[in-house]
Amino acid sequence: MKALFSSVKSSSLKTKMVESLFESGPVMNWGTLNKCILMLILAAGVHLTWVIWKGTIILNPELWQWVDLALIKKQIQLNIVFLILFTLMIIPCRLWAEKKWVQQWFPYISVGIFVASICRDGYLIGVLSPATMISYVSLVTVGLVLLPRVLVYCAFIPATIFLAGCGYLSYMGVMTYAPIFHLSGYSYTNGFWILSMLFFIIPILCTCLFLFESLLSQWRHREQLIQHLSQVDPLTNTRNRRSINECLEQLDVLNEKESAVYAVVLVDLDHFKLINDRFGHHKGDEALILVSDELSKHVRESDVVGRFGGEEFILILHHSSEQQAQRVAERCRQAIEQIVLFSDEEETIHITASFGIAASAPGIKPMKLLNLADKALYEAKAQGRNQVCSYFHSAFLDTV
Template sequence: MGFSNRIIRHFDDVLDWTPVRKSLLVLVILIVILVHYWAFQLYQMYFPSKYINYDFLMGTQWGLPLIIFLGVLLIYFGKRLEDKDWAQQLFAYLSTFYYSITLVILGYVIGLSNMTTGLVMAGAPLFGFVLFQRKIVYAAFSTATVMILALSTLSAYGYIPYAPLFKPEFFYAFKARPFYLLCMIYFALPHFVTIFGFCDLFFIRWRQRERNIHHISITDSLTNLYNRRAITHCLENALAQNAELVYPVSVVLLDVDFFKKINDAHGHLIGDKALQVVAATLQSTLRKADQVGRYGGEEFLIVLSQTELEQAVIIAERCRVAISNAYVSDEQDQRLQVTASFGVSCSEQCGYQLDKIVRQADKYLYEAKHQGRNQVVSILNTIRT
């Protein structure tokens, strides 16, 4: 398994995590970002650039370690509160406010009018909306926005310096531009990786969920075939598409013989196994383009697009023989034969109306059961065992 797949599996159920656990994830990400910034600070302390405000750097040298320590402390308490119901929302608020306020402070230090601030302002709320309730994200984002506006206003009117990490002449020196660009790339990099990386993971998980939900919505859980709604939709589409080209559509409706007796004599588990055997037999016998679903109880419906009645009867007979050759073992390991009765109809005789073509197939199915079961009946003839 590749590294990316291991990461995806680790965060596979992140959307189902508790708010505290999600908050711990946010805090860990922030600590990594802070350590990234701290590495820049340490490098400049020992190898200072001529564009760095060294006095400010040394005067605030313990600021980042203190913020990191507070983050680690929050993680410690979060781990202890992870299973506490009362702490879920409270800790989510605390962690998101810590995240947003910390990044605003760091943004002020390096300058609020740059691509790093824009990336965080655009990406962090998106990241937050995936993890937390909207009110939590709005509260933290609103606070951060007010702080940014206040700091920007104070900087614009000269009450506080803009980007105090850098010397004032830094922003006017043409030769400083490459250094400034490298600094901004350095500061933006961890935000870019975490925001876009985790959002990608979350959306992968979301897409997987959507596929799973769609599969559940169209699948019969017992037989793993289409459920009634899905197979009816397949028939509707087949009739609509083939009606335009005047291609025939055939419908096969089948019912497991004496299914109630199987349930009464051997129990519902054996009855379920019988349905599963029939479903598996139909899947292995039908063509790839054919569609089959559980229509209700012990009934199955098969949609045969671009198939004339004569060919549909042959396919139904092939399925009948395959089912009669299958068996189910009961609790005493005795083999129970399973048979089914089939009714076949076709749009060539019934037209392309769904109700009419299904009603005709149901009519022939009733005749097959009335005439002795385990046979295929259509308007053409009756094929007996």
């Protein structure tokens, strides 16, 4: 029973863990590993409940007539083991969250062990008991909402086969039904009763799961669409300013863990107001679309292209030095210079752009780097436009 009290004491630790998780925003926006941490905390809570229930039975002799006491004593030890295991499994999710093998395999391991422990307890209390049925349906539906479908079905298809097999073997007399209890009435051996329960349960379960899956698919599609619209500029189909700020914040967090190497490039179209005033805003919009297309063509998939406002764009070049950023910016400058755009009167519209570059350096935060790139852009404009200027190679180096 000493283990029982120590497990109860650990509940305060799990409470603090839950509070820290909820500080990271809505549950639906959490990463898979954070959702697994929540699931592990809930799994530990389930087994803590079992420990308390079984401990209460052991401490009250008047309840022994209703249960298999020897089995209860064995199972409480196993519940304590699961409680400790689920608590310890939270550690890899926290310490090694950045490791790919943890991100790829640990959710499957966590969900698999949790479902296996629930199936074991479901057999002990009876596979057709209300508690088992409610637990099964609840875990499937909640799992489909929170976790990827593949992860959920990989765990619950074997669980379904296991529960169905236990029910069949219990009916055939090969296995004991609900061995933890001393049952009377033996309704589980009545074929008519079992078939009647399955007749009502299976259609309702299948219908609910089908409707839930359909609604969930529509809801996820809508959420993805809303998220996409909130992060993308509708005209150029590049990232908007809000999304760019999020990328810069992520770089700031990454810088605290390790020294990230990247470069920020600001791009401003030269004399863009004249294009709008002379040829119309529709031609200005067309110029912005063509420029964004060229910028996207000349960067890597891992890089970020965004419209920072008006006629200004931004490039975030990951794993790029100042020299590499200059080469990318020069290719983009030449590509923009070669854009062919005609007015409504078939007059050629010339498009050029100025570029300002700032490369990452120790102690310089992303927002500061953005200001440095803006100074470099100003210098490029001052030198005659249609140029690439780097902050650390410019004449104002001594102002850092």
